[in-house]
Amino acid sequence: SGLLGLVLHPNFTENHLLYVYQTYFNGTSVFNKVLMLTERDNKIINSKVIIDGIPAADRNDGGRIKFGPDDKLYIATGDARQPDLAQNAGSLAGKILRLNPDGSIPHDNPFEGSPVYSYGHRNIQGLAWHPVTGELYASEHGAEGNDEINLIKPGANYGWPIEECAAQRFEKPVVCFNPAIAPAGIAIASSDRLGYQNNILLAALKAQQLRLIQLPTDSERNILTGFGRIRDVIEASDGSLYVATSNRDGRALPEQGDDKILRITQP
Numbered sequence: 001s002g003l004l005g006l007v008l009h010p011n012f013t014e015n016h017l018l019y020v021y022q023t024y025f026n027g028t029s030v031f032n033k034v035l036m037l038t039e040r041d042n043k044i045i046n047s048k049v050i051i052d053g054i055p056a057a058d059r060n061d062g063g064r065i066k067f068g069p070d071d072k073l074y075i076a077t078g079d080a081r082q083p084d085l086a087q088n089a090g091s092l093a094g095k096i097l098r099l100n101p102d103g104s105i106p107h108d109n110p111f112e113g114s115p116v117y118s119y120g121h122r123n124i125q126g127l128a129w130h131p132v133t134g135e136l137y138a139s140e141h142g143a144e145g146n147d148e149i150n151l152i153k154p155g156a157n158y159g160w161p162i163e164e165c166a167a168q169r170f171e172k173p174v175v176c177f178n179p180a181i182a183p184a185g186i187a188i189a190s191s192d193r194l195g196y197q198n199n200i201l202l203a204a205l206k207a208q209q210l211r212l213i214q215l216p217t218d219s220e221r222n223i224l225t226g227f228g229r230i231r232d233v234i235e236a237s238d239g240s241l242y243v244a245t246s247n248r249d250g251r252a253l254p255e256q257g258d259d260k261i262l263r264i265t266q267p
Contacts, residue, residue: 001023001030001056001057001058001059001061002022002023003020003021003022003023004021004022004023004032004061004062004063004064005019005020005021005034005063005064005065005075006018006019006020006021006065007019007065007066007067007073009067009101010067010071016038016039016040017036017037017038017039017101018036018037018039019034019035019036019037019050019065019073020034020035020037020065021033021034021062021063021064021065021075022034022035023056023061030056030057031052031053031054031055031056032054032055032056032061032062032063032077033049033051033052033053033054034049034050034051034052034054034065034073034075034103035047035048035049035050036048036049036050036101036102036103048103049103050073050099050102050103051075051092051097051099051103051115053092054077054092054093055077055079055080055082055085055091055092055093056080057078057080057081057082058081059078059081059123060078060079060080060081060122060123060141061077061078061080061123062075062076062077062078062121062123062124062125063076063077063078064076064124064125064126064127064185066127066128067101068098068129068136069129069134071101072098072099072100072101072106073098073099073100073101074096074097074098074117074127074136075096075097075098075099075115076095076096076097076121076124076125076127076138077092077093077094077095077096077097077121077124078093078094078121078122078123078124079093079094079121079122079123079160079161080093080094083122083160083161084161086119086120086121086122086160086161087119087120087157087160087161087162089111089114089116089119092115092116094119094120094121094122094160095116095117095118095119095121096116096117096118096119096121096124096127096138096152097115097116097117098115098116098117099115109154110154110155111155117152117154117155118152118153118154118155118156118157118158119156119157119158120156120157120158120159120160120162120170120171121138121140121158121160122140122141122142122143122160122161122164123140123141124138124139124140125139125140125141125183125184125185126138126139126183126184126185126186126202126203126232127186128186128187128188128200129188130188130198130215131188131189131190131198132198135151135152136151136152137149137150137151137152137174137186137188137200138150138152138186139183139184139185139186139202140158140183141180141182141183142164142165142177142180143161143164144180145177145178145179145180146164146165146176146177146178146180147176147177147178147180147181147182147183148164148165148173148174148175148176148177148183149173149174149175149183149186149200149202149213150171150173150174151171151174153171156170156171157170157171158170158171159171164176165178174213174215174218175213175218175220180206181204181205181206181207181209181211182204182205182206182207183202183203183204183205184202184203184204184205184230184231184232184246185202185203185231185232185233185234185244186200186201186202186203186233187200187201187233187234187235187241188200188201189201189235189239190235190239191235191238191239192239193238193239193240194239194240194241194264194266194267195267196212198215199212199213199214199215200212200213200214200215201213201223201233201235201241202233203230203231203232203233203243203244204230205229205230205231205246205251206229208225208227208228208229208230209222209223209224209225209230210222210223210224210225210230210233210243211223223267224243224262224264227243227245227260227262228245228246228247228252228253228254228255228258229245229246229247229249229251229252230243230244230245230246231244231245231246231249232244236263240263240264240265241263241264242261242262242263242264243261243262243263243264244259244260244261244262245258245259245260245261245262246259247259
């Protein structure tokens, strides 16, 4: 809980808008909300809540926010330790939400008048779009193992808490991890600088590594270890990677100099 997500508007250099996903206490309960902030001279001069009332808890709060190639804002929420909310169409918990940048609901969302884009999620930790197909992938924590990477389809149900890592009634994961690796941020490489083009790069907290997952075969291998818990990965415009560690989150033994942002420039 806390400040869980931050993203710049696609036209940030012109409009100076950025968005944050945060947990807050309203005097009686905790909730999550997304704010649109206006920046000027490295200071926030205005803020506007664009969605509120997202259930919150001390964990399972989701919090990933990203703009898609359609310039819509995608918001990943957790089940707030209330698993049944993920299947509740009237709840914002356990969902991927999709909004216009001003907070309004897109007319082409799968459920009319609703920000819900997909549901049946436990605790999404990463969102990434394939640079060629435009498909959306999400990484997600399971309850005890059964961590997943899912291909997200509009209006689809991903099964939590009824099923994990299964496809009898719901969408089948692209990859399922047992035992747990605690997947975090993901990216899909668009450059071939490192030889990873069009494949998934996955940060793993518990496994303390960066993994490469090849598409469409879904074979995988470890490409970075030795830095503790890996929280996120992004691809820079030159094809290099930036990787963030997460050793001061209370679940690791931080070393001097933690945490770090690493840059990978060669395989």
